[in-house]
Amino acid sequence: MAGDLDGLGYRDKNVVVTGGASGMGEAVARILGELGAQVHIVDIQQPKVDHAGYYRCDLSDFDQVRATAATLKAIAPIHFLFPCAGLPPHIKGALYCMRVNYIGTRLLVESLLPSLADGAGIALISSDAAMGWQKNIAQSLEMLSISDPDEALAWVEADPERRLRDGYTTSKEMLVVWVAKAAVALGNERRIRFNAIGPCPTKTAFMDQSADVISQEFLDAWPYPSLGRIATAEDQAWPLVLLNSPLNGAVTGAFLYTDQGFATGVMTGAIDASFMMGSQRQQA
Template identity: 25%
Template sequence: MAHEFTDKTVLVTGGASGIGEAVALQLGREGAHVAVADIDLAAAEAVAQKVVDAGGSAQATTVDVGDPEAVKAMVEWTVKTFGHLHGAFNNAGIGGPSALPEDIDIAEYHKLMDVNLHSVFYGIKYQAPEIVKSGGGSIVNTSSILGLVGEVGVLPYVTSKHALVGMTKASALAYASQGVRVNSVHPGYINTPLLENNLEPEAIAGLTSLHPIGRLGEAEEVAEVVCFLLSDRSSFVTGSQYVVDGGYVTR
């Protein structure tokens, strides 16, 4: 595999599992120094060790992405640890409350917005200046298919992921002249332990049927797109939405 990221440092939030883990592992294989950040430090350390065991370079840190000071400290730690920052994958997120709007707890709504939306602003705020100092690079934000279409019962999640589209476009324009590209990725339902451990087979079958391609996605398939957007191969791509959903939003 080509070493697309040799001598480059990339920060991955939500890096301890799922898509974040898959991206961290691929970045490591492609030569990056990977900063694996997650609220679960032990799990982040396990992923960093996987990268190292495969011959890559990685270290882990803990972060509550909903806390702006914690995000600032995470970025500062990354630069101090590796010397530079060339890219970031703002991937951490939660599912949040599922109910009719009238039944959604306001505190839970705000918590989801802190983790899914405000955290990305904090990330861009502190990441972009460091990437500029390093000569430019790329930021990728994890939105969702539900950042492009609606769904019953998950208003806070849908709202946060739609808002990320606007944040991504505005950030792309803000930093285009400084060499920092900003894009979003929109996964469909991905085959992860989170789904397998929390849903009955019938529910998983129902989700599968929503994807015209006939199956759920794999974390590694999303990682391929994310790493493309983080790399110089996408040097003329900014402010865009990349859908990885097996045709879900095309229905």
């Protein structure tokens, strides 16, 4: 399927994908392999797709994260990084969710920066659950200023009701704000591009794990104007792969909604979001 797309710039390049053992990350890893990349997967589970290397790592364990980044130095230069790992709060709680989705992810990316090639691309998965990130910008920037992961965790724990909320939405907002701010320095100093996508409900193992808090009735009520159905992992993987391609050289610091028009539809009143009242919003 991807054999005639060499122009995207992935052939023979070193690529790291976190969360590449399932869901959107697995789809990303598969597509990149079809595009000729040397795909290195970081995950807590053994990946099923073809890969050049596998590095077992729990993003909630900061020592493991640092050790994994040190091991990945051996494949430098890394040309593309795809942080796709993430989980909902009901698996191990809101704090654990924040620890993995934002704090551990940020630690891995920042620890890998010395191994990234100048001009590299980083593209991660946030969520359209972060569509209200602007209204929480002051608090998000306060957390963003804390680079040490243990200190960031302690800051959240000091006022969890305000700083953590459900864990998922807050962590996804943090990813968006981090991308938006860090992209400037990364671009100016090393021409590294940094972007994010914001998926809608997507049929993955993540969604299956959320079945006890996200009802089928809720999913059936969701508007799917562009596809007419719930998105698949591949529907989300392709925009991420395309976004990180060098062909998008002028795009950095972007948050691309890959949500079938949901966020902008709500913002403009084209979509009535009242069906979400009282329902869970852990969508991606």
